[in-house]
Amino acid sequence: MSTPSLLILPGDGIGPEVMVEVRKVIDWFGANRGLSFDVSEDLVGGAAYDKHGTPLHDDTMEKAQSVDAVLLGAVGGPKYDALDFSVKPERGLLRLRKEMDLYSNLRPAQCFDALADFSSLKRDVVAGLDIVIVRELTSGIYFGEPRGIIQEGNERVGINTQRYTESEIDRVARSAFELARRRSNKVCSMEKANVMESGILWREVVQKVHDEDYSDVELTHMYADAGAMQLCRWPKQFDVIVTDNLFGDMLSDAAAMLTGSLGMLPSASLGAPMANGRPKALYEPVHGSAPDIAGQGKANPIACILSFAMALRYSFDQGDEAARLEQAVEKVLGDGLRTADLLGEEGIEPVTTSQMGDAIVAALTASL
Numbered sequence: 001m002s003t004p005s006l007l008i009l010p011g012d013g014i015g016p017e018v019m020v021e022v023r024k025v026i027d028w029f030g031a032n033r034g035l036s037f038d039v040s041e042d043l044v045g046g047a048a049y050d051k052h053g054t055p056l057h058d059d060t061m062e063k064a065q066s067v068d069a070v071l072l073g074a075v076g077g078p079k080y081d082a083l084d085f086s087v088k089p090e091r092g093l094l095r096l097r098k099e100m101d102l103y104s105n106l107r108p109a110q111c112f113d114a115l116a117d118f119s120s121l122k123r124d125v126v127a128g129l130d131i132v133i134v135r136e137l138t139s140g141i142y143f144g145e146p147r148g149i150i151q152e153g154n155e156r157v158g159i160n161t162q163r164y165t166e167s168e169i170d171r172v173a174r175s176a177f178e179l180a181r182r183r184s185n186k187v188c189s190m191e192k193a194n195v196m197e198s199g200i201l202w203r204e205v206v207q208k209v210h211d212e213d214y215s216d217v218e219l220t221h222m223y224a225d226a227g228a229m230q231l232c233r234w235p236k237q238f239d240v241i242v243t244d245n246l247f248g249d250m251l252s253d254a255a256a257m258l259t260g261s262l263g264m265l266p267s268a269s270l271g272a273p274m275a276n277g278r279p280k281a282l283y284e285p286v287h288g289s290a291p292d293i294a295g296q297g298k299a300n301p302i303a304c305i306l307s308f309a310m311a312l313r314y315s316f317d318q319g320d321e322a323a324r325l326e327q328a329v330e331k332v333l334g335d336g337l338r339t340a341d342l343l344g345e346e347g348i349e350p351v352t353t354s355q356m357g358d359a360i361v362a363a364l365t366a367s368l
């Protein structure tokens with residue numbers, strides 16, 4: 001088999017900082033597990049805008065389409081707030097998702113035991129938590145037309161459109177059911193069928209896919225607002241949650257706090273299988289560029305490192321090595337290492353981004 005290719009897009013803010021730590025992990029797998037990658041690096045977001053005047057150069061887009069997997073840090077930041085909407089850093093990321101057709105965004109929220117007392121919720125509520133939010137990523141209100149800001153009489157109107165086709169709902173529902181079969185066989189679908197037509201269609205299609213092809217999986221439906229409440233009240237009732245683009249964005253940030261910090265949450269954005277059988281894929285932490293802590297060595301690299309673990313599992317068929325990496329993270333947390341976002345316990349000195357990366361690499365070596 002030829003060496004798998006990996007395109008790294010560090011992006012902005014803490015993106016490049018956490019990516020340095022992921023590179024250490026990638027190098028470790030090359031040196032110790034015979035798992036080498038043909039790694040290339042390029043610009044996205046504000047960094048790409050600074051060099052090319054666009055948040056994603058066409059050449060980078062082409063490269064992303066041709067590699068086995070893309071790993072992205074984060075995009076955005078106050079420096080780019082005043083830019084025209086069409087060239088904002090976030091547009092670069094959205095273009096990648098849309099043009100690679102990465103419709104199924106897996107956002108696991110797992111509470112490591114060492115952090116169970118750190119969550120803003122009680123230990124009982126979060127200890128042992130292991131759920132996945134499957135967020136539809138290429139449609140809905142993020143991309144629906146018409147959109148824009150128009151003049152109407154003497155005032156402006158901001159317009160976005162929630163829009164879902166049956167096939168878009170069908171394919172993301174299938175990916176949620178497939179995932180549930182490999183887990184605890186339970187899917188909860190969330191929408192607002194009580195107030196939105198797109199929600200009515202969403203519920204109907206998810207139910208139809210279930211009844212026709214996945215009747216062995218337990219399916220429930222919830223209004224997304226009630227779902228948000230249930231996620232905070234008793235998150236362990238869920239296994240897989242499937243929801244639309246915007247609800248998935250919000251519910252996954254909320255789920256982050258069940259695990260202790262946004263700095264802990266990885267994600268995989270998957271599309272249809274390529275000719276080699278692997279899904280088109282982009283892996284990225286759920287968090288953003290964290291301008292408030294950028295450049296200070298405070299960022300938690302774990303979300304990005306766990307995103308690479310997801311790449312090992314979903315793109316490179318290396319489930320055992322992914323588990324090895326996840327266990328190394330668990331070991332380091334168990335040993336009491338904490339970046340500043342995870343502090344809460346008195347008397348613990350935070351470690352830096354780079355110390356956390358080094359400790360995870362040392363735990364990998366100890367696992368041999």
Ligand code: NAD
Binds near residue numbers: 288293
């Ligand atoms: P954010 O996720 O960047 O930060 C929210 C809070 O969480 C901040 O206090 C930050 O310090 C903290 N945080 C986030 N990641 C952390 C980490 N790894 N370690 C420690 N603390 C961490 O969200 P925001 O402040 O709303 O957005 C900032 C910028 O990032 C915006 O431009 C936004 O559009 C962009 N953004 C990008 C992505 C992405 O690239 N996928 C995701 C979300 C937000």
Ligand code: IPM
Binds near residue numbers: 076093094286288
């Ligand atoms: C995320 C982010 C993105 C989103 C932004 C940066 C485009 O918040 O990945 O969760 O809204 O999807």
Ligand code: MN
Binds near residue numbers: 249286
């Ligand atoms: Mn988000």
